[in-house]
Amino acid sequence: MIALLVRDIRLAMRAGGGFGLGLSFFLIVVVLVPFGVGPQSALLSKIAPGILWLGALLACLLSLDRIFALDWEDGSLDLLATSPLPMEGIVSVKALAHWLTTGLPLVLVAPVLGVLLNLPEAGFLWLTLSLALGTPALSVIGTFGAALTVGLKRGGLLLSLLVLPLYVPTLIFGAEVARRGAEGFDITTPLLFLAGITCGTIALLPFASAAVLRVNLR
């Protein structure tokens, strides 16, 4: 399992684009927002938590189809399927690798981009914390979507159509934590909900992803 994890991370780092692309996309989205809504810092600081969450979510979405696509094309997914590792394990490791190469960098870079959007000072901690809690759920849900569409030729667009509605609860609670944190309100309830969603998806969704992947490899 660890070997697979290391291999996936290496591939993501060296294959070019995968690692930096999500981050660059995140940066560009955040830079474009002031052009769209105007440069008033009061407005920007009000919408900053939501924009940062949305940007991170879209950046996460961008790299989803790489989770299985390359392994599917060169047949290594079949090899993995016949390995002694259970499919649920493979799927979980894939999701973890995706989070480490996409989610975690997004979490780390989000506070920096928060400065660009004039995020209130109180918000930095909660923004980072909510992203750190929420992005694993995004990766796990995304892995399910990627497993659903792995056999399709033009699965990319369909993947977003399938995954985005599934992202709704995570986005709502995650952005709510960041927003309330920035405005100095109590964040306990949405934070607990967010943690609950993340734990629940990590615990249960790999079974669905594995079932879907088995169907696709049949």
Added chain:
Amino acid sequence: MSLNALWEYANPKKFIQTTDRVLPWFAWSAALTLVVGLIWGFFFTPDDYRQGSTVKIIYLHVPAALMAINAWLMMLITSLVWIVRRHHVSALAARAAAPVGMIMTVIALLTGAIWGQPMWGTWWAWDPRLTSFLILFLFYLGYIALWEAIENDDTAADLTSILCLVGSVFALLSRYAVNFWNQGLHQGASLSLDKEENVHDVFWYPLVVAMAGFALLFIALVLMRTRTEIRARRMRALLARERMGA
């Protein structure tokens, strides 16, 4: 009838034979109840003292919303049946129900917007109920798109049924998440059987008839579409066999 007898209808041939007999009944009773319910509702109920005649859109809005949710519920059940017992008719029924459910969602959203414009002063508000219906619409879209995208029938049935299961959980989660996220503008339930305060009987009876009409219409449409799916699949099989022989 014991439960075992129910599984007989999983046989496509038996399904076609039976629906041959019952489909006209469903279709005609749907037409009848819809005509009665809607005409009764539109022309023979008093105007509301505050809402005027705008209130009458309820006879389209509520039944459509009801069926939009029940259609997804039916897809969930038939998907489960497909996963557990692998009856093709079940998977095809889920496929047949999806577009009908999606249209019901659209009707509910549109009639709600038409009603909301004069009443709330806006076509759209990010109210929890409205928002969750919009999300339900997105789920329908994704489900249908996945069916369309996959060529192999059995693979498509497997993948969509798992998507339906996962989607149901997330749809429910979203429902409560949006409740948390924004306060409601939409009125609460006023049709529950167990509540003291409900809509007045004058509105309630035609509404029940309209709801029954929509339910019958839904059943008739799904049966019809399922038959089409079964026949289309049989035709594909025949064509394939012919090509093999030639």
